[in-house]
Amino acid sequence: MPLPRCKEPTLRILARPTDTNAAGDIFGGWLMSWTDIAGSIVAFRRARGRIVTVAVKDFNFIQPVYVDDLVSFYAEVTKVGNTSLTVEVIVYAERKRGEETCEQVASACLVYVALGKDHCPRPVPDNDDSKSGCGNSPPE
Template sequence: MKKTKINNNTHYLPDGEIVLKTVAMPSNANANGDIFGGWIMSQMDIGGAILSKEISGGKVTTVHVKSINFIQKISVGDIVTCYAKLIKIGNTSITTKIEIWNKKVTSIPLGKYYKATEAIFIYVAINELGNPRQIPLISII
């Protein structure tokens, strides 16, 4: 996690590039009014797939979620931003670090920006038949 100093206070910053940004909607909430972990995980999967598709130059599929940590809850109306970072490229696989950062715009405390979730996702590049394919060297450079 990146750190920066502002007025002698340490602030943490997202690690990776923005790959997806959306608003948490009421249809994504559970009975407690918090956003379902499954919905958050799906946003992470979409964001990681975007980065992996760009790297591999084609289709990818999710093969493994190595770890996922739900750190803070997300509420309806919050702005959810997904950051993705390349960790490793194999012959056919791509390992990514995914972070969800949340901004409170309609819930208390307003304007607060924090990391809500982090995970490691592994994708495999696939061909038109759904079989693993080699990641082109040009994609790696």
């Protein structure tokens, strides 16, 4: 299975020996942590500011991740509520890099809430692409 060619990964990381469980595979908590980070990147951008994870609605381990796999996380906001954002993350592992061996290893659905300076939920701004991207400050 090839990586999605029409999308850029939100995050890529190399699985290292220090990330293994007792069986020698990559620890599931390591994968969950990086999945949450990937989801938070797109949630932060869409909310234009601070967000917090409030729920992991679904997390599926499909295949193990091994040492030296290059793990790619593809995250996308799939739903926007008043203060919340639902993000889907699909995770792939490139194995034996250079041989184009790639497998989907996990998928997840996470929910984030946008927070204001007072640490209380705030409305997610309307999606106006002209206000998003690099160099723009989060809302006050």
